[in-house]
Amino acid sequence: EAGVVQSPRYKIIEKKQPVAFWCNPISGHNTLYWYRQNLGQGPELLIRYENEEAVDDSQLPKDRFSAERLKGVDSTLKIQPAELGDSAVYLCASTPFGWSGAFFGQGTRLTVV
Amino acid sequence: GIQVEQSPPDLILQEGANSTLRCNFSDSVNNLQWFHQNPWGQLINLFYIPSGTKQNGRLSATTVATERYSLLYISSSQTTDSGVYFCAARDDKIIFGKGTRLHILP
Numbered sequence: 001e002a003g004v005v006q007s008p009r010y011k012i013i014e015k016k017q018p019v020a021f022w023c024n025p026i027s028g029h030n031t032l033y034w035y036r037q038n039l040g041q042g043p044e045l046l047i048r049y050e051n052e053e054a055v056d057d058s059q060l061p062k063d064r065f066s067a068e069r070l071k072g073v074d075s076t077l078k079i080q081p082a083e084l085g086d087s088a089v090y091l092c093a094s095t096p097f098g099w100s101g102a103f104f105g106q107g108t109r110l111t112v113v
Numbered sequence: 114g115i116q117v118e119q120s121p122p123d124l125i126l127q128e129g130a131n132s133t134l135r136c137n138f139s140d141s142v143n144n145l146q147w148f149h150q151n152p153w154g155q156l157i158n159l160f161y162i163p164s165g166t167k168q169n170g171r172l173s174a175t176t177v178a179t180e181r182y183s184l185l186y187i188s189s190s191q192t193t194d195s196g197v198y199f200c201a202a203r204d205d206k207i208i209f210g211k212g213t214r215l216h217i218l219p
Contacts, residue, residue, distance in 0.1 A: 033206070033207065041211065042199055042209035042210055042211050043156075045206045045207070045208075048205070056206055089154050093156075093207070099203065100161060101144070101158060101161035102146065102158075102201070102203075102207050104148075104155065104156040104158075106153070106154070106155045107154045107155060107156075
């Protein structure tokens with residue numbers, strides 16, 4: 001069984017540029033999460049989807065961040081425009097219905113210069 | 114919401130030593146996981162352990178939900194065990210502690 005797949009693995013962009021991250025969750029997992037992890041910290045939730053519905057986006061900076069999960073499968077997280085403080089690792093996770101643990105992708109390490 | 118606290122924040126041990134990492138949570142939880150974050154940043158599932166004890170090789174974990182804590186044991190540490198260990202509890206969202214940074218010296 002394939003795990004959670006994220007791309008790209010690394011991204012370096014100049015500030016004010018847009019960037020997008022992609023996540024393909026484990027097949028059949030209905031819940032999808034996007035987390036941001038700053039250096040030396042634990043991951044913090046940005047947005048949670050139940051199928052295609054964003055049920056918790058309270059921590060998503062909506063002035064510059066957007067996300068979508070079309071058809072309740074793949075998801076895209078976008079930042080426009082990026083700021084220096086957005087440099088972090090962006091992690092995607094999925095869990096099955098009934099929840100027996102979360103599975104994380106390899107993450108995307110974003111550097112904004 | 115749930116608060117998750119991990120201790121110690123940092124741990125340096127000699128190869129071969131045993132270690133115990135602790136996770137306290139502020140409210141009753143039905144779901145608790147331990148992760149190891151490798152040097153490349155990926156969170157590797159170690160245990161899904163809402164209660165009881167599980168073992169996997171040199172690693173084992175115990176959660177006492179009624180007392181709101183979980184312990185991760187690493188026996189006969191190896192240098193490859195180095196990294197950051199996170200526990201996470203599920204409210205509606207998955208809430209992480211700040212992690213224990215483990216460094217195993219050869």
